Amino acid sequence: MGHANRDNVVTTVKGKCRVCFTCVRECPVKAIKIIDGQAEVLSDRCIGCGNCVSVCSQNAKVALNLKDDVENLLNDENKKVVALLAPSFPAEFTEFDDYKTFVGMVRKLGFDKVLEVSFGADLVAREYQKLLGESNVNFINSDCPAIVFYVEHYHPELINNLTPIASPMVAIARVAKHLHGEDIYTVFIGPCIAKKAESDEINEVLTFSELRELFEKNDISPEKIEPSRFDEPESGMGALFPLSRGLLHNVKKSDDIIEGNMIVDAGQNNMREAIKEIENGEIENYNLELLCCKGCIMGPGMSDRNNYYFKWSQISKYVKAKLQDLNVEKWKKNVEKYIEIDLSQTFSKRDRRERLPAESDVEKVLKEMGKVNESDHLNCGACGYETCFDHAVAVLQGYAEEKMCLPFTIEQLHQYIEELNTTNEKLMSTKQELKHSEKLAHMGQLSAGIAHELNNPLGVITMYSNIIMDELDDNDQKKEDAKLIVEQAERCKKIVSGLLNFARKNKLKVQETDIVKLIENSLSSVIIPDNIEVNINSDLENPRMRIDNEQMIQVFTNLEKNAIEAMPGGGKLNICVTGKEDEVEIRVSDTGDGISEENKNKLFTPFFTTKEVGKGTGIGLPLVYGIIKMHNGKITVNSNADANRGPTGTEFIITLPR
Ligand code: ADP
Numbered sequence: 040m041g042h043a044n045r046d047n048v049v050t051t052v053k054g055k056c057r058v059c060f061t062c063v064r065e066c067p068v069k070a071i072k073i074i075d076g077q078a079e080v081l082s083d084r085c086i087g088c089g090n091c092v093s094v095c096s097q098n099a100k101v102a103l104n105l106k107d108d109v110e111n112l113l114n115d116e117n118k119k120v121v122a123l124l125a126p127s128f129p130a131e132f133t134e135f136d137d138y139k140t141f142v143g144m145v146r147k148l149g150f151d152k153v154l155e156v157s158f159g160a161d162l163v164a165r166e167y168q169k170l171l172g173e174s175n176v177n178f179i180n181s182d183c184p185a186i187v188f189y190v191e192h193y194h195p196e197l198i199n200n201l202t203p204i205a206s207p208m209v210a211i212a213r214v215a216k217h218l219h220g221e222d223i224y225t226v227f228i229g230p231c232i233a234k235k236a237e238s239d240e241i242n243e244v245l246t247f248s249e250l251r252e253l254f255e256k257n258d259i260s261p262e263k264i265e266p267s268r269f270d271e272p273e274s275g276m277g278a279l280f281p282l283s284r285g286l287l288h289n290v291k292k293s294d295d296i297i298e299g300n301m302i303v304d305a306g307q308n309n310m311r312e313a314i315k316e317i318e319n320g321e322i323e324n325y326n327l328e329l330l331c332c333k334g335c336i337m338g339p340g341m342s343d344r345n346n347y348y349f350k351w352s353q354i355s356k357y358v359k360a361k362l363q364d365l366n367v368e369k370w371k372k373n374v375e376k377y378i379e380i381d382l383s384q385t386f387s388k389r390d391r392r393e394r395l396p397a398e399s400d401v402e403k404v405l406k407e408m409g410k411v412n413e414s415d416h417l418n419c420g421a422c423g424y425e426t427c428f429d430h431a432v433a434v435l436q437g438y439a440e441e442k443m444c445l446p447f448t449i450e451q452l453h454q455y456i457e458e459l460n461t462t463n464e465k466l467m468s469t470k471q472e473l474k475h476s477e478k479l480a481h482m483g484q485l486s487a488g489i490a491h492e493l494n495n496p497l498g499v500i501t502m503y504s505n506i507i508m509d510e511l512d513d514n515d516q517k518k519e520d521a522k523l524i525v526e527q528a529e530r531c532k533k534i535v536s537g538l539l540n541f542a543r544k545n546k547l548k549v550q551e552t553d554i555v556k557l558i559e560n561s562l563s564s565v566i567i568p569d570n571i572e573v574n575i576n577s578d579l580e581n582p583r584m585r586i587d588n589e590q591m592i593q594v595f596t597n598l599e600k601n602a603i604e605a606m607p608g609g610g611k612l613n614i615c616v617t618g619k620e621d622e623v624e625i626r627v628s629d630t631g632d633g634i635s636e637e638n639k640n641k642l643f644t645p646f647f648t649t650k651e652v653g654k655g656t657g658i659g660l661p662l663v664y665g666i667i668k669m670h671n672g673k674i675t676v677n678s679n680a681d682a683n684r685g686p687t688g689t690e691f692i693i694t695l696p697r
Contacts, residue, residue, distance in 0.1 A: 048087040048103045048235045051079045055099035060443060062091035062100060063423025067307040067331070068193055068391075071423070072438045081438075084391060086192060087233035088185035088331040089339025090307055102232040102339065106249040106256075109226055112242065113149035118224050121215045122150040123208060123241070124269070125229030126157035126278045129357035130336040130350035131247040131343075138357065139266035145228070145250075147259050152219060152270045156229070159211030160277025161374055166204045166382050171326050177317045178326045181384060182206045184233040185331035186310060194318055195388035205384040207277065212240050213380050214272070230338030233331070246340025272373035275365055278358045305330040396435040404431040408447045421445035472668075475643060479665050482645045486538035493535050501528045537658045547587040547669050554591075554623060554695075555582040558614055561595035570609025577616035584623060584697050590666045597659040598627040598691050604650070605631025605689060621697055628690035633680030642676060663691075671696050 056077040063071045063078060070084035071091065080091060080100060091100040112120050122145050128138075135141045145153050163182065171178065181187050181201045190197050205213070212225045226243045227234055228250050235244040245253075254260070302325050304313055310329040316322050332338050336350040405427060410416055416427040422443040424430040433439035442448050508521035555577045567573060595614075602612045610630035617624045634642065641647045643664040648655030667674045678689040 046085075046236070047082045048232050049080045049082075049085055049089060049092060049100055050103070051077065052099050052101055053077060053079075055097045056095075057097055057099075059096075060421070060423035061094045061096075063439075063443075064420060065090040065094045065307065066423075067189065067311055069424070069429075069433060069438060073440050073443065084192075086185050086188035086331075087236050088189075088307065089232035090331070092232065092339040093332075093337075093344055102246060103235055104249055105235065105243050105245060106253050109243050109245055109249075110253070112224050112226065119151045119219065119222070120149070120224045120226060121152040121154060121219060122146075122148075123154050123156050123159075123211050123215065123225055123227045125208070125227065125231070125335065126155065126160060126274070127230045127335045127338065127341075127354065128228075128247070129353045131230065131341050133349070133353050135261065137266060139268055140261045140264050142269055143264040143267045144254060144259050144261065146267055147264060148253055148257060150226070151223075152215070153267075154211055154215055154272075155269045155274045155278070156207050156211045156227070157274035157277035157279075158272050158373070159205075159207035159209070159214065160279075161274050161370075162210050162214070162277075162377055162380065162382060163204055163207050164277060165374065167202065170202060170204065176200065177322060177324065178202050179314065179317070180326070180328050181386070183330050183335075184231065184237040186329050187386060188233065188236075189310070189331070190314065191386055191389045192391040194314055195390045197314065197318060198386045198388055200317060201386050203384055203386075205382045206237065208234060209238050209240050209384065210380070210382055212238075213382070214377055217377070217380060230335050230340040231332075232339050246338075248340055248342045251342055272377075273365070273370065275362065275367075275370045275374075276358070278361055279354065301326050301328060303328045305333045307331055393436055396432060400435055401428065401431045404434050404441065408441050408444045409450055410447075417446055419445065475664070476668060479645065479661060482661065490535050490539040493531070494539070497528060497532050497535060501525065501532060504528055534656055534658075537656060537662070547590070549585045549587050551583050552586050552588050552591075553582045554584055554586065554625075555579060555616055557586075557588060557591060558595055558616065558625070561592050562599060564592075564596055565599045565603065567603065567612075568609070571603060571606055571612055572610075573612045573614075575614045575616075579616055579618040579623065581618070582616070584695065586670060586695065587666070590669070594663045594666050594693070595627070597663050601659060602627060602629035602631060602689070604654075605629055605633075610688075623695050623697060625693045625695070626690055627693070628688060630686065630688040633687040633689055634676070634678040635680045639676065639678065643674075667693055667695070 054077070056079075058073065058076055058078055060078065062080075063069065063073075067088060067090070068084055068086055070081045070086070071078050072081050073079075078099070089102060092102055112118055124142075124145065128141065132138075132141045142153050160182075167180075177200050179186065179190060179197065179200050179202065181204060184206065187201060190201055208227050208229070212227075215223060215225055224242045225240075226245060227241050228245045228247065230247055231244075232246065234241075237244075302313060302322070304310060304327070310331055313327055313329060317325075317327070333347065334351075336354060337344055337347060405411075405416075408427070408431070410427050410431075418426045422430045422439065422445065424433060424439065427444070430439055430444060434441055442451075504521055504524040508518060508525055511518040511521055555575070558575055562573065562575075599612065599614075606612075606629055613626070613628045615626040615628070617626075638647075638649065642660050644657075645661045646657035647660075648657035664674055672693060672695040674694075675692050676689065677692070679685055679687050681687070
């Protein structure tokens with residue numbers, strides 16, 4: 040990423056991410072990829088601004104921790120280690136009334152020298168003053184490393200617009216080496232993560248959070264500390280640098296709307312906007328003081344990122360006290376003393392932009408996400424991308440997933456819920472059918488038992504009552520009685536044979552049959568009164584299908600008998616056969632009395648009958664139901680028994696798979 044040969048300044052803690060996409064939204068360069076339900080930082084795209092670290096409530100993004108390396112340096116007696124303390128420290132270590140205690144604590148860690156980076160800022164400010172005074176190009180300040188990386192990687196055409204001036208950190212490191220020798224080791228301590236990759240002129244970079252960890256680990260607390268001042272050279276106004284407009288104050292420039300030619304802004308959105316406008320040539324001859332964070336005092340390396348204004352006030356309080364205490368003559372002398380120090384900086388184009396995918400491909404992805412018309416582009420930003428178009432591009436580049444689109448996911452959820460409702464309904468009706476089938480199965484077992492026991496004695500009764508009847512003289516009054524016994528015994532046999540049928544209906548003997556002919560034949564075993572008209576219609580091209588003939592005949596005779604019995608005053612019995620590709624539908628309808636609403640649900644229940652005693656058994660329809668189910672078919676009923684609602688009648692609809 041930077042020049043310090045460190046690319047992985049921000050990494051992901053796998054498993055912690057709850058995919059809220061806040062990091063995607065806050066990442067100025069979209070260096071986040073959603074992999075296996077986790078938002079992962081792509082180090083080869085990252086500019087180290089640390090926004091993702093700041094915004095991740097789950098702490099799933101962490102900055103590279105170098106405190107062990109720093110400890111190793113400090114423990115090596117042969118190495119002279121110099122701390123370079125960033126000017127934002129008063130905003131972090133607000134618990135100290137006197138900064139000297141804090142400096143003493145840093146010294147206690149083992150640093151040989153503790154220097155103020157703000158003196159580097161004093162030197163840099165002087166360079167800025169010279170440059171901004173004489174130049175007539177747009178300048179982008181280069182003291183924020185995230186801004187520098189952003190330009191180098193994503194707007195490389197603008198690298199000549201970066202102020203060719205070293206950052207305060209690099210400036211003070213050069214001063215330190217000038218003062219204490221080239222072989223010293225420098226450790227920058229500040230609020231910034233991008234600094235870890237900024238420059239190979241600095242050996243190590245610690246955040247304030249890491250510094251606190253070191254204090255804790257080494258049991259360094261203010262009570263046991265001997266307060267001390269910073270090592271020379273002490274700074275002046277450079278201490279204001281970590282505030283937005285801090286640089287401006289230093290170079291005594293104004294961002295007055297009429298007078299000034301300075302634009303000062305902070306935050307990833309504003310800095311991107313400003314740089315884009317420079318690139319598009321929309322602003323000319325302006326100097327941009329940009330910060331990626333909301334000022335360094337809100338940097339991701341601060342242990343607490345709240346209370347912006349309190350932090351601001353702490354800096355200003357510190358600077359005020361400092362300036363009162365400042366030996367201005369000595370400070371001026373110091374600034375002059377280091378005039379020889381080279382404060383130049385160079386930048387290189389390191390383009391990391393990706394080629395945009397073909398528009399047609401983007402449109403395809405948008406369509407998949409349900410964005411067909413302009414009005415479907417809600418650009419709600421819930422996915423983390425500014426526009427639906429940007430999101431679709433990221434999907435094609437492999438960084439994002441379609442399901443990150445919230446409106447699309449909600450729409451899909453609605454569909455799933457609808458499907459689930461339909462499935463639930465189906466499940467309910469299957470449950471009911473299952474219950475019914477269970478009832479029938481129990482009925483079957485019971486029937487088999489009863490039928491078996493009754494069949495033989497009934498045979499004997501029938502045989503002997505017939506013999507008695509034949510032996511009696513026609514004029515004998517007893518002959519009539521015997522005839523009654525024969526008739527009732529026959530009726531009992533019919534019921535028993537019905538029950539036996541019921542018991543036997545768990546096996547099918549299928550054979551290829553012409554269904555229409557079978558229906559015609561079924562009518563031959565039914566007595567059709569003259570006042571009833573029967574019609575059979577079929578549109579089947581191929582009436583042949585595999586069914587159990589014997590059982591299916593029973594289905595139709597039962598339905599036909601019921602229909603006829605429902606039309607004592609005459610009417611029409613229509614049987615209509617229609618064919619679909621994979622099933623045949625048979626409708627048996629009559630113009631009879633119809634079935635009342637309350638009886639409709641009981642039709643297929645064994646022994647349910649509305650017919651008078653001696654006429655109905657209530658076995659017919661359960662038998663029909665069982666046979667149809669055995670054929671993997673379906674039977675439903677439509678009926679109207681209320682003449683006020685239209686013509687009365689009943690229609691049984693059977694569907695049989697081919
Ligand atoms: P059963 O005919 O012996 O009564 P079913 O099981 O065949 O036994 O029929 C049960 C009941 O369903 C009948 O008693 C009758 O009330 C009603 N039913 C069946 N078919 C019709 C129909 N086509 N029209 C009116 N009611 C019918």
